[in-house]
Amino acid sequence: MVFALVGNQNSGKTTLFNALTGSNQHVGNFPGVTVERKSGEVKGKKDCTIVDLPGIYSIRPYTQEEVVSTDFILNEHPDGIINIVDATNIERNLYLTLQILELKVPTVVALNMMDEVRENGGSVDVEKLSGILGVPVVPIAAAKGEGISELLEVAVETAARKVMPTVYDFCNDGGAVHRCIHAIVHLIQDHADMLGLPCRFCVTRLIEGDGDMDVRLGINQNEKELIEHCVVEMEDSTGLDRNAAMADMRYNFIENAVAESVVKSRESKEHKRSVAIDRVLTGKYTAIPVFIAVMFLVFWLTFHAVGQRMSDVLAAGIELFTQAADRGLVAYGINPVVKSLIIDGIFAGVGSVLSFLPIVVTLFFFLSILEDTGYMARIAFVMDSMLRKIGLSGRSFVPMLMGFGCSVPAIMATRTLSSDRDRKMTILLTPYMSCSAKIPIYAVFSAAFFPHHAALVMIALYVTGILVGILAALLFKSTLFRGKPVPFVMELPNYRLPSAKSVALLLWEKAKDFIERAFTIIFLGSIVIWFLQTFDSRINVVSNSADSLLAVIGRFIAPVFAPLGFNDWRVATSLISGFTAKESVISTLAVLLGTSIDSLGEVLGTLFTPLTAVSFLVFTLLYTPCVAAVAAVRRELDSAAKTLSVIISQCVIAWITALVVYTIGGILF
């Protein structure tokens, strides 16, 4: 038996899903779109699957989330729908419920957060509400696990006996909307029945006029005109246009239903508490300082105190394991090339990416807390006016900020953005935020060429990245992502404590995802790079890395960098190896110059002048993100072609910017 779990954002849907399924979850994407599709087996019930549809407010075909939800229900025919409704915000939540009831699928309403309603002196006459809506209503408190087993029982019972919703007439006042709907029902009932589509849903789509419902139903011109006539008459007599008239009809029905069955609580203590917290967190003078402090703390903990420490420990562990494996392989007397593949290729490549895992997990721990408590919505609220200038909304701020730490979790964090346009644009802009792996490059070069102004050089590089990012954003805004930014009409939910279970499950899911990637795409990437480093053009093992295929490619590419002032194959090779991880730029240079990283600074003078060093730094700042970040981009954009264009455009932009810097520098100095 398959159930679809449907509900508003912030209605506790994820909490309920976790309570129902535990850790038996499977995460994927809906076909063709980057909307997450989660499904899970119900704990303690055989053959009972729940599909967690994205949080939506309506099932109009306007956003990807709405489209996949509606398509899932109509095309994949779940046996039942569990519609979660936030009882503390019942009017707006029931708006979606009314649309779901029109889909003619056995439905149960799970009335969530009943504990909060009761504590604040409110109550819901569940039987009465159930009578009005024509479907079973089960009060629950998902966060406390109350009512879950009852909900499950009622849902299974309803689905097994195929109990359809009995109420779908929400226009019971006999007014103009009622006349319009019923007239159209008569017209299209046969068409809808023949196609097996729920009639009321079709009527709503026809009236609201979005999508291709008339084509799907095969309505002829004559019928089309009749329908339009009915709708225009409704508009004339209500004085509202079609969409407003339908929304008005639904909210009228809801207001009556609520008046009959709900005793509203006094202002809840959760709401009062939220208002009080917001006095500081979104206060006129306190909002920005608090935000900076919170971000600083998250950054410090992730990229220093907790995440980085754990990462170092893991890296040391991997190192020990690698050494042990190395000794084992030597003792076994294995072919040195195979050993090199395993140790220098796979272990080094996968290991170095794997050591990012604690950072990613720590970052997601904080992100999920920011999101689940409701603070992320406030950040968007506070930062929106700033980001709107570059065509984004406030929600994009946090992922971009994370980009200064590491692009990989930053790109993964764009999942928290609800708009597809914003998500894609944020992914494209994140690489401009100079990631922490480039710090060693900046440090070595500025120590070698600008020992007295090292900090200034660093700051200048970060600012350059941000400025070029802003330029790119402005360019995107007027080209790729033209059109209006999505509306910023967004709920600010009450602050709530996140449930430990939800946070733990999310971390588990992210960790699993990351490890999977390390052993697939990174695994392959490491082997390719190893191959290039190890063999020459005649597939002989090289003794000197200057003869390797990588060096051949480096020599081939080097002239490209001539206009930038560093036409040397060793520099080009180091940039190529920087594609595996940015730190490798430095280690490769050290190897090719036959020196150690510590004394690299002294030798660099033979390859660079201060001016070409700056040009080189600007190029490294902006050129293609590392393979792990590219893999993340590939996954989130869900397109190999777009990912490739990201790599190419980053390189082109880096080249142009470096050229500008080099030319202007050459004129000035």
Place this chain on the structure above:
Amino acid sequence: MTLDKLKIGQSGRITSVGGEGALRLRFLDMGLIPHTTVRMQKTAPSGDPIQILIRGYELTLRLEEASEIEIEELSE
């Protein structure tokens, strides 16, 4: 007057909802429909977007978006 002109702490009743396409549908879906009462709660530090109380929950929208919504002021 329009919703964006409401002073902090003031309430108003929606008389008509404008906007186009996705924005307008979003308004309607979130419960911003004629006859609904809204209260101006606060603005972001830069004065935009604004935060309103509607149907018992907090909603934020930009000034530009709020200017599409006509309201009549309610005296306290």
